[in-house]
Amino acid sequence: MSGARALPAPLAAALHALRGPFVVADLETTGLSTASCEILEIAAVRVQADGVCEREYAQVVRTRGRVPPFISQLTGITQAEVDRFGIPVRQAFSSFLDFVEDLPVFFHNASFDRRFLAAASDQTGLAFANPVHCTLALARRAWPELPSHKLDILARHVGASDPTHRALADVRTTVAVALAAGARLARA
DSSP: OOHHHHHHHHHHHHHHHTTTTTTEEEEEEEEOOOTTTTTEEEEEEEETTTSOOOEEEEEOOOOOOOOEEEEEEHOOOOOOHHHHHHHHHHHHHHHHHHHHTTTTTTETTTHHHHHHHHHHHHHHHOOOOOEEEEEHHHHHHHHHHHOOHHHHHHHHHHOOOOOOSSSHHHHHHHHHHHHHEEEEEEOO
16 A cells, blocks of 8 residues: 555545444534534444445434424424434434444544534543544545535545435445545555
């Protein structure tokens, strides 16, 4: 992997983690601010060393506040779905932690998800200490020629399904992007 030596340390670590096993995860939230918004949905996929998706986790979270209409429109997650299928954040976060175990976790735009995971840790008292990697950073390095590195642009570029703003669908797309970026960078 001669290309990994030329990468900055965080990208080299991410490329190494892609050898697996690893987890790709995504959060849907009620907005952008951890001060006033909450996790609405958590999803993750465990990926084996050979790139095969092994298991999936997805859970709607029962928020303390109402789901904003613009978030329902964006994600398709309604207040009725939250009321019927949502579980408390402590339970959802605990199940997520059990699912990821000590594996490295990839997010697309990881800084956003990390802030909400830190808020969930503070709220629940449960620690999230896994190594976190960013597929956005990998994609920017793998395909600098692209005009944007948003997940929908990357999905089309690598031939993956379009993201939908539902956490599990977006995770599946992110897995494809992560594996394609990792393969491209490993060959560089």
